[in-house]
Amino acid sequence: xxxxTLDRLAHSYVRSPTRDADWAxxxxxxxxxxxxxxxxxxxxxxxxxxxxxxxxxLITPTRGRVLFDDRDVxxxxxxxxxxxxxxxxxxxxxxxxxxDNLAFPLRNRGLDARTIDARVREIARMVDLEAMLxxxxxxxxxxxxxxxxxxxxxVRADVNVIMFDEPLTVIDPHLKWRLRSQLKALHQxxxxxxIYVTHDQTEALTFADKVVVMHDGQVVQIGTPVELxxxxxxxxxxxxxxxxxxxxxxxxxxDGVAVFAGQPVPTARPVADPGGGTRLELGVRPExxxxxxDGIPVQIVKVNDAGRYRVVDTxxxxxxxxxxxxxxxxxxxxxxxxxxxxxxxxxxxxxWVLN
Amino acid sequence: MTxxxxxxxxxxxxxxxxxxxxxxxxxxxxxxxxxxxxxxxTTLMLLMAGLEKPTAGEIVLNGRDVTRVPAPKRNVAMVHQxxxxxxxxxxxxxxxxxxxxxxxxxxxxxxxxxxxxxxLRLTPMLDRKPAELSGGQQQRTALARxxxxxxxxxxLDEPLANLDFKLREELRDELPxxxxxxxxxxxxxxxxxxxxxxxxxxTLTLHEGRMTQFGETATxxxxxxxxxxxxxxxxxxxxxxxxxxxxxxxWLADDVxxxxxxxxxxxxxxxxxxxxxxxxxxxxxxxxxxxxxxGRVLVAELSGSESIIHFSxxxxxxxxxxxxxxxxxxxxxxxxxxxxxxxxxxxxxEQLVDES
Numbered sequence: 001x002x003x004x005t006l007d008r009l010a011h012s013y014v015r016s017p018t019r020d021a022d023w024a025x026x027x028x029x030x031x032x033x034x035x036x037x038x039x040x041x042x043x044x045x046x047x048x049x050x051x052x053x054x055x056x057x058l059i060t061p062t063r064g065r066v067l068f069d070d071r072d073v074x075x076x077x078x079x080x081x082x083x084x085x086x087x088x089x090x091x092x093x094x095x096x097x098x099x100d101n102l103a104f105p106l107r108n109r110g111l112d113a114r115t116i117d118a119r120v121r122e123i124a125r126m127v128d129l130e131a132m133l134x135x136x137x138x139x140x141x142x143x144x145x146x147x148x149x150x151x152x153x154x155v156r157a158d159v160n161v162i163m164f165d166e167p168l169t170v171i172d173p174h175l176k177w178r179l180r181s182q183l184k185a186l187h188q189x190x191x192x193x194x195i196y197v198t199h200d201q202t203e204a205l206t207f208a209d210k211v212v213v214m215h216d217g218q219v220v221q222i223g224t225p226v227e228l229x230x231x232x233x234x235x236x237x238x239x240x241x242x243x244x245x246x247x248x249x250x251x252x253x254x255d256g257v258a259v260f261a262g263q264p265v266p267t268a269r270p271v272a273d274p275g276g277g278t279r280l281e282l283g284v285r286p287e288x289x290x291x292x293x294d295g296i297p298v299q300i301v302k303v304n305d306a307g308r309y310r311v312v313d314t315x316x317x318x319x320x321x322x323x324x325x326x327x328x329x330x331x332x333x334x335x336x337x338x339x340x341x342x343x344x345x346x347x348x349x350x351x352w353v354l355n
Numbered sequence: 356m357t358x359x360x361x362x363x364x365x366x367x368x369x370x371x372x373x374x375x376x377x378x379x380x381x382x383x384x385x386x387x388x389x390x391x392x393x394x395x396x397t398t399l400m401l402l403m404a405g406l407e408k409p410t411a412g413e414i415v416l417n418g419r420d421v422t423r424v425p426a427p428k429r430n431v432a433m434v435h436q437x438x439x440x441x442x443x444x445x446x447x448x449x450x451x452x453x454x455x456x457x458x459x460x461x462x463x464x465x466x467x468x469x470x471x472x473x474x475l476r477l478t479p480m481l482d483r484k485p486a487e488l489s490g491g492q493q494q495r496t497a498l499a500r501x502x503x504x505x506x507x508x509x510x511l512d513e514p515l516a517n518l519d520f521k522l523r524e525e526l527r528d529e530l531p532x533x534x535x536x537x538x539x540x541x542x543x544x545x546x547x548x549x550x551x552x553x554x555x556x557x558t559l560t561l562h563e564g565r566m567t568q569f570g571e572t573a574t575x576x577x578x579x580x581x582x583x584x585x586x587x588x589x590x591x592x593x594x595x596x597x598x599x600x601x602x603x604x605x606w607l608a609d610d611v612x613x614x615x616x617x618x619x620x621x622x623x624x625x626x627x628x629x630x631x632x633x634x635x636x637x638x639x640x641x642x643x644x645x646x647x648x649x650g651r652v653l654v655a656e657l658s659g660s661e662s663i664i665h666f667s668x669x670x671x672x673x674x675x676x677x678x679x680x681x682x683x684x685x686x687x688x689x690x691x692x693x694x695x696x697x698x699x700x701x702x703x704x705e706q707l708v709d710e711s
Contacts, residue, residue, distance in 0.1 A: 043519050044490060142392075172392050173547050173590050177674075181654035181665050188685060199519045206656035206663065225659030226680055240521055242660065287660060287678075305573050307552045308634040308676070327634075 002068040002160040002193060004032040004055065009064035011050055017062070024050050026218045027064070032161075032210075034069075035191040037184075039208035041198060043240070047217040048197050052163060055195070057081050068160050081160065084153040088166040090145035094138040098129055101137050102151050109156070119155055126186060127151045143175045150179075154186060161193040168203060180206060201241050205229075213237050229285070230344060235351050238283045244311060247289065249319045251282045251347065258282055258347050261296050261317045266342035271354050278349045286311065286322040288341035291332060295339040296321070303331055314338065356382040356417050356507055358403060358540045363412035365398055365564075372398050374565045375412065380540050380557070385531060387551045387572060388544040390561035390587055396544040399561070400510045403542060405429045417507060429508070432501035436513040438493040440485040446472070446496050447481040453504040471503040474533060491522040502533060509534065511543045515550075527553060548590045552576060560587045582705035585630050591663060591674045594631045598700075600624050605698075608669060613646045613695040619708045627708065630699040633676035636691050638662070638683075645692035650675075652687045664689060 011025040020026075025047045032038050040048045053059040055066060057078035065074045073081055084105075093101055102123055106116045124130045127147045132140070137148060146167060153162045164183075168176050184207060187194055196207050204211050205225040213221045213228065213236075221233040232238035238246030251260045253273040258265045260282055273280070298314035298321055312323045312331055321338060325331055347354045358380045365373040373395050380386040388396045401407040403414065405426035413422045421429055432453070440449050447468055454464045472478045475495045485493050494514060501509055511530075515523040531554060534541050545551055551558050551572055558572040560579075567584040568575050579585035585593050598605045601624050606612040619627065635641070636648075650666030650673055657663075662681040666673050666689055675691050683689045700708040 043521060177591050177656075177663070181656060184656065185654055185685070199521075201520060202658060205658040225657060227659075229659030243520075243524060245521070245524075285660075304553050304555065306549055307576055308632070311553070 003034045004161060004193065004195075005065075005067040006030040006051075006055075007065040007067060009051075009054065009061050009066065011047075011054060011059065011061045011063075024217050025054075025061075026216075028219045030212060030219065030222065032193060032195065035193055037187045037194050037196070037207060037209050039196045039198060039204035039211045040214060041201060041204040041211050041240070042214035043199055046214040048214050049165070050217075051214075052165060052195075052197050055161075056083050056085060056163065082158060084156060084159045084162045086146075086149045086153045086162065086164045086167045088169050090142070090149040090170075092137045092140075092145045092148050094136070096137055097133065098124070098135055098137055098140070098148060099133040101148050102129075102133075102155055105152055105156050119157070123151045123155045126154070126189070127182065143171050143179060146171060146179065150183065150186075154190065154192075159192065161195060164194065164196045164198075166198050166200075167196075168198075168200075176203075183207065201243070205241070213240065215240070231346070231353070232283065233353050235281060235283055235348050238285070242285055242287075244286055244322050246283045246285045247321050248348070249282045249284075249316075249321065251280050253280060253347070258345075260319075263296055265296075265340060265345065267345045267347055268343050269346075269355065271347045274349050274354070279351075281348045281351075282340075282345060283348055283353075284340045284345040286324045288344040289321060289323040289338050290341075291323070291325075292337050292339040295337040297335060298338050299335055300331075300333060356538055356540050357415075358417075358508055358542075359413075359415040360403075361413040361415065363402060363409045363414060365402060365407065366410040372564050373402065373409075376566045377412075378559060378566060378569050380542065380559075382538050382540045384541075385534075385554045385556035386540065386542045387554055387556060387558040388542060388561055389546075389548065389551045389558050391546055394561040394587075395564040396561055397512055398564075400433070400512050400542060400544060403508065404431045404433050404510055406433075430504075430506050431508045431510065432504055432506035433510040434494075434497050434501050434512065434514045436516045438485070438490065438497050438517065440493060440496050440500075442485055445482050445484060446477055446488070446499075449485065449496050450477075450481075450499045450503050453500060457504065467503050471499045474502070475499045490518055491526065494518060494526070498530075498533075502537075505537070505539070507539055509539050509541045511541065513544050513546070516546075531555065548576075548588050551588070558588075560584045562587055578707065578709060579699070580707050580709075582628065582630065582701045582707075585699060585701075585707075589632055591633045591676060594633065594636060594671075594673045595628055596669065596671055596673075598627055598629045600627055600700075605629065605695075605700075607648070611646060611648055613644070613693070615700075616696060617700075617708075618710050619700045622702075622708055626703065628701040628705065630701060631693055631697065633663070633674040635694040635697040636673065636675040637677040637694070638664070638675065638681040638689070638691055639677075640692040641694045642696060644696070645694050648691050648693060649688050650691055652683045652685055652689050654685065655681075655683045657682065664691070666691070 010027040012023045014022040042048050054061050102120045103116050198204050215236045221237045228241050235248050249260050251258045256270040258267050296316050298316045300314050302313040304311040310325045314321045360376050360378050362375045364375045390396050450468045451464050555572050558575045559569040560567045562583050568580045576588050598607050604612045605615050650668045652666050654665040657680050662677050664675040
């Protein structure tokens with residue numbers, strides 16, 4: 001196990017990068033402590049796979065260093081890095097039994113049969129494959145095969161880090177939560193550093209203690225799930241995390257107060273207009289908007305019933321404001337007023353939060 | 356426009372893939388097929404499309420028996436989970452392809468392709484090839500092809516499953532609007548209960564090749580006819596446990612009971628099954644008369660805005676889903692509260708105890 005440091009890392013697929021857009025990964029410094037559970041979250045094309053390939057050694061970065069503890073591995077080939085990987089599509093040897101699949105990485109390292117047997121059985125118990133050890137892998141369902149992949153990732157005691165690349169994408173939702181919670185429990189048990197790469201916020205937020213949110217090759221925020229939810233540092237984080245995402249409304253600033261639709265809107269902190277043609281926006285999550293007797297006048301456009309809550313879609317001066325309303329709360333019809341929870345309302349300048 | 360299945364059945368060798376199914380689907384609003392992988396959703400769609408022949412039964416489209424009419428003659432459009440486009444054709448040609456097959460005049464084709472592209476925000480991409488598009492744009496192109504031909508029946512088989520989470524959210528929001536004024540019958544297959552709820556319309560729940568219920572989506576969700584339907588329509592899974600009804604109280608254990616409400620009141624005393632959705636079991640009492648239980652925490656998942664606590668109660672796995680962050684630790688004995696007004700009760704045959 002190891003602490004992983006990405007030190008002023010940047011990568012370009014262009015031979016001699018000149019413009020900003022040439023960089024698939026813009027310069028970033030990230031430190032992952034030993035034994036932590038981390039997620040890399042972002043949409044397709046945000047650079048997360050490039051970053052994963054740099055950590056595993058498939059790509060040598062254009063600039064910067066990768067450190068495992070204090071050892072510089074930037075130039076080390078993949079097999080010297082001691083990393084276990086679990087991919088989106090389970091990589092399983094179909095003709096082998098479940099047992100042999102799990103034993104494979106240990107046999108490769110030349111461990112003795114007794115050590116291998118003890119380890120394989122221990123892991124099989126943890127990933128719930130004990131009853132299937134003698135079965136051929138080919139006969140297993142998609143989640144069964146993914147459990148083999150997980151088991152193979154966990155079976156070696158000496159890995160520096162286990163990396164998961166969208167491991168639950170092919171799994172049915174009713175099984176997803178089970179594998180997800182198993183993975184979480186395994187992390188708590190083993191304490192091995194895990195990095196989980198996904199575009200799915202639920203998976204990232206429930207798995208990781210700390211999430212790195214990426215957008216356009218850039219790290220836009222590193223934070224705990226609560227920080228990402230309550231204090232998005234960038235409108236992209238507000239939009240990408242949460243379902244539906246954060247409401248983003250154009251605003252102006254007058255005397256240290258944000259103004260939208262002619263109404264002053266109290267925010268978490270007093271704000272000063274940075275001036276110079278900056279694009280100013282208010283950000284507030286649908287969870288922190290409620291109907292009130294006065295406030296911002298809105299037109300109710302649509303109500304979607306999600307079961308445990310309803311999503312109310314409204315318009316105010318052409319801007320869209322969505323609210324989440326609990327199952328048993330009333331919803332007005334036609335026109336209404338809404339108010340924002342001031343402590344959870346922030347102002348953004350050109351996308352970045354104003355402090 | 357309507358699509359009616361009359362005792363439609365599909366057997367392959369000794370296996371029954373679809374048990375005899377009778378249902379009438381209507382236009383205006385989505386018809387959701389909800390079920391896990393292998394529940395029979397795709398088979399049912401292929402039968403509707405005419406790409407598979409039923410072993411028995413009839414398929415009636417807009418009052419006309421089409422059971423023996425082959426797919427190309429049915430005016431049906433289908434979109435699959437994998438984005439299927441012609442890789443060598445431009446987006447324009449891809450969208451135009453069904454109209455060319457139908458031998459429409461050139462200017463009409465151009466008009467309709469442009470109108471559909473506008474609707475799906477593909478206008479700037481019309482000259483590109485599918486490989487130059489993002490996943491979302493590729494699936495939009497496939498959707499455009501289904502829309503452009505004005506089909507009587509549109510079948511969407513998990514069309515958003517291969518897309519990024521946020522794109523899925525965006526397209527899910529757009530889709531019902533795209534079909535709003537078309538009058539065609541739209542069938543949409545999904546494995547996700549939340550997706551079914553957000554799309555609204557009607558839902559048909561499927562389990563192991565059998566239709567378990569069909570009705571308005573919100574009704575099927577709130578009054579599932581049986582335990583199987585409740586399970587299919589709950590994510591995270593619905594909590595279930597045996598309870599004893601004695602007089603006007605239901606007993607979960609010797610020291611946990613609550614007043615019975617609703618249709619169960621007038622039923623005989625004895626053993627029933629209670630079904631409680633995870634968001635009705637919360638770390639703080641959601642209602643004044645909520646009943647306290649104590650569960651041993653197995654896993655706590657915190658997402659920043661909500662907490663999903665997996666716990667064990669009388670040797671059964673339970674799940675609680677609540678707003679806010681409730682940092683329980685594994686092994687803790689967690690106090691949790693059941694909102695008993697929201698309980699569903701099922702009899703020994705797993706049928707919902709409902710107004711009769």
